[in-house]
Amino acid sequence: xxxxxxxxxxxxxxxxxxxVVLAIVPFLGNAYYTSVLIIIGINxxxxxxxxxxxxxxxxxxxxxxxxxxxxxxxxxxxxxxYHVNPWLAMLAAVVATTAFAFAVGFPIFRLRGNYxxxxxxxxxxxxxxxxxxxxxxxxxxxxxxxxxxxxxAGFNFSSDFRFYYLVWGFCIxxxxxxxxxxxxxMGRAMRAVHGSESAAQSLGVNAAVVKVxxxxxxxxxxxxxxxxxxxxxxxxSPQPFDFLFSVQLVxxxxxxxxxxxxxxxxxxxxxxxxxxxxHPFGELDVVVFxxxxxxxxxxxxxxxxRGIADLWHRFVSVRLAPTR
Amino acid sequence: MDxxxxxxxxxxxxxxxxxxxxxxxxxxxxxxxxxxxxNGAGKTTLFNLxxxxxxxxxxxxxxQGRDLKGMPDYRxxxxxxxRTFQDVRLFGNMSVLENVMVGLHLKGKSGMLDAAFHWPxxxxxxxxxxxxxxxxxxxxxxxxxxxxxxGELTFGQQKLVAVARAVAxxxxxxxxxxxxxGSNALERMEISDLVKRIVEMKITVLLVEHDMRFxxxxxxxxxxxxxxxxxxxGTPGQVQSDKRVIAAYLGEPEAxx
Ligand SMILES: Nc1ncnc2c1ncn2[C@@H]1O[C@H](COP(=O)(O)OP(=O)(O)OP(=O)(O)O)[C@@H](O)[C@H]1O
Ligand SMILES: [Mg+2]
Numbered sequence: 128x129x130x131x132x133x134x135x136x137x138x139x140x141x142x143x144x145x146x147v148v149l150a151i152v153p154f155l156g157n158a159y160y161t162s163v164l165i166i167i168g169i170n171x172x173x174x175x176x177x178x179x180x181x182x183x184x185x186x187x188x189x190x191x192x193x194x195x196x197x198x199x200x201x202x203x204x205x206x207x208x209y210h211v212n213p214w215l216a217m218l219a220a221v222v223a224t225t226a227f228a229f230a231v232g233f234p235i236f237r238l239r240g241n242y243x244x245x246x247x248x249x250x251x252x253x254x255x256x257x258x259x260x261x262x263x264x265x266x267x268x269x270x271x272x273x274x275x276x277x278x279x280a281g282f283n284f285s286s287d288f289r290f291y292y293l294v295w296g297f298c299i300x301x302x303x304x305x306x307x308x309x310x311x312x313m314g315r316a317m318r319a320v321h322g323s324e325s326a327a328q329s330l331g332v333n334a335a336v337v338k339v340x341x342x343x344x345x346x347x348x349x350x351x352x353x354x355x356x357x358x359x360x361x362x363x364s365p366q367p368f369d370f371l372f373s374v375q376l377v378x379x380x381x382x383x384x385x386x387x388x389x390x391x392x393x394x395x396x397x398x399x400x401x402x403x404x405x406h407p408f409g410e411l412d413v414v415v416f417x418x419x420x421x422x423x424x425x426x427x428x429x430x431x432x433r434g435i436a437d438l439w440h441r442f443v444s445v446r447l448a449p450t451r
Numbered sequence: 452m453d454x455x456x457x458x459x460x461x462x463x464x465x466x467x468x469x470x471x472x473x474x475x476x477x478x479x480x481x482x483x484x485x486x487x488x489x490n491g492a493g494k495t496t497l498f499n500l501x502x503x504x505x506x507x508x509x510x511x512x513x514x515q516g517r518d519l520k521g522m523p524d525y526r527x528x529x530x531x532x533x534r535t536f537q538d539v540r541l542f543g544n545m546s547v548l549e550n551v552m553v554g555l556h557l558k559g560k561s562g563m564l565d566a567a568f569h570w571p572x573x574x575x576x577x578x579x580x581x582x583x584x585x586x587x588x589x590x591x592x593x594x595x596x597x598x599x600x601x602g603e604l605t606f607g608q609q610k611l612v613a614v615a616r617a618v619a620x621x622x623x624x625x626x627x628x629x630x631x632x633g634s635n636a637l638e639r640m641e642i643s644d645l646v647k648r649i650v651e652m653k654i655t656v657l658l659v660e661h662d663m664r665f666x667x668x669x670x671x672x673x674x675x676x677x678x679x680x681x682x683x684x685g686t687p688g689q690v691q692s693d694k695r696v697i698a699a700y701l702g703e704p705e706a707x708x
């Protein structure tokens with residue numbers, strides 16, 4: 128019975144299972160787990176956007192931390208320095224970051240392959256330097272503290288317990304929206320551009336516009352995540368938005384199998400857990416991420432999630448073969 | 452009959468190689484015109500010029516009375532110019548049905564936000580597109596493969612999906628680059644029938660093909676290119692007996708099958 132359900136509706140079941148597990152975790156009373164899962168949820172939003180761009184549309188970005196950081200800084204500066212309502216500041220951050228992605232997208236996507244990788248890398252580094260150097264606005268390397276909490280009608284998202292549900296609410300919304308887009312006319316155009324740009328164009332798909340739109344969407348996701356991150360910490364500094372984080376995001380998407388939204392969320396979780404485990408060893412985590420990236424690309428180019436899913440499918444179909 | 456396509460003094464040079472040279476060509480509506488010629492004659496380059504993949508070095512392309520100068524390839528698709536590729540170029544990771552649905556991209560309007568928020572209009576549009584795609588797959592005889600991954604089909608089937616993908620939006624002109632290459636005799640007959648059915652849909656067909664028997668049985672008119680220049684033009688019968696053609700092409704040590 129249960130296995131039959133698993134076979135027929137794996138996705139719906141997975142969503143339900145995820146929601147149930149996520150809903151329960153904070154009640155376990157382990158503050159550490161809750162805080163790690165908050166960060167995972169925030170990273171997952173960025174990873175899902177990168178997965179749409181890299182996995183579905185086939186365009187690499189080595190600078191996605193820039194959009195994440197831009198969202199965080201705009202929210203922090205507006206709400207802290209200019210006393211704008213934090214939700215409005217977040218909305219402004221998302222709009223501005225999306226507009227920024229549109230603006231850089233058209234020139235950047237004139238490039239392909241390695242050149243595109245270099246340009247996005249450069250973008251990430253430039254913004255990171257701006258975050259550090261424009262002291263008067265960003266507070267420089269030491270950042271800005273005293274960013275306000277988010278609140279709704281007097282209800283403050285000031286505890287981890289509350290913030291946890293806020294973050295995962297956003298994250299699941301982003302996942303559901305992304306799944307719908309991928310299955311839609313737009314999603315087909317994205318995958319077509321990935322498959323063969325020339326064929327897609329011959330059918331009326333304007334590849335440049337598709338790429339820029341996906342970049343803008345992923346930038347919007349990153350800005351939501353960055354804003355939530357800064358309201359969670361009530362603090363912002365350049366360090367979380369450095370090149371290493373851009374690379375980590377790519378590793379998350381790759382571990383998740385690139386063209387899988389679920390995979391990206393799983394990847395975000397796996398990488399975060401791994402870096403928590405490696406924390407005592409300091410800089411060693413960089414080496415491990417590099418190795419992980421290589422191993423996954425070589426052994427299961429479709430990602431760990433797909434690899435595990437294949438095993439699972441084999442198991443289920445063997446077990447249920449007679450009922451078919 | 453009217454000319455759907457007029458080509459005037461068309462020239463394309465790649466560095467020193469002149470792939471198409473001072474070509475004048477009028478294509479009549481609703482018939483099958485075959486472009487033949489030896490390897491490197493400039494046939495695919497001609498298709499790429501008409502489709503707008505790259506600009507000509509010189510000359511004009513006038514489609515339905517309109518000069519296409521400067522118009523990018525994706526806009527030419529919207530004008531009713533469809534094509535297939537010599538090397539197929541299916542979207543291998545997408546289902547057969549989805550490949551054809553991409554062909555209907557311009558028949559839909561829904562964007563990212565429609566999809567994200569499940570507008571009812573977008574859903575209706577999606578259903579229509581799906582139905583048209585299934586009908587087109589039935590036309591090429593692959594309705595039963597709709598849910599397979601395009602990359603898992605045989606080469607011959609992939610070529611048919613590519614035709615379905617280009618035919619689905621009902622273009623005014625379709626260019627088929629070697630649709631029967633790599634197919635067996637039976638498949639070639641099916642493809643020839645398919646081409647005739649496409650013309651019945653009031654779609655003008657331009658096709659490149661090396662197999663002479665296929666060309667003779669399918670096209671009303673045959674244009675022969677050699678070195679980017681037109682060396683013969685006429686009915687299949689006329690062209691077949693043209694001395695220059697025999698020298699340039701048919702006389703090649705056993706023309707490619
Ligand atoms: N994009 C390109 N860049 C440089 N040279 C090209 C390009 N496309 C075609 N050529 C050259 O132009 C000439 C004509 O090539 P084209 O592909 O049009 O020939 P064809 O008639 O289609 O031949 P085939 O029967 O082999 O497909 C060849 O010499 C080819 O090398
Ligand atoms: Mg060719």
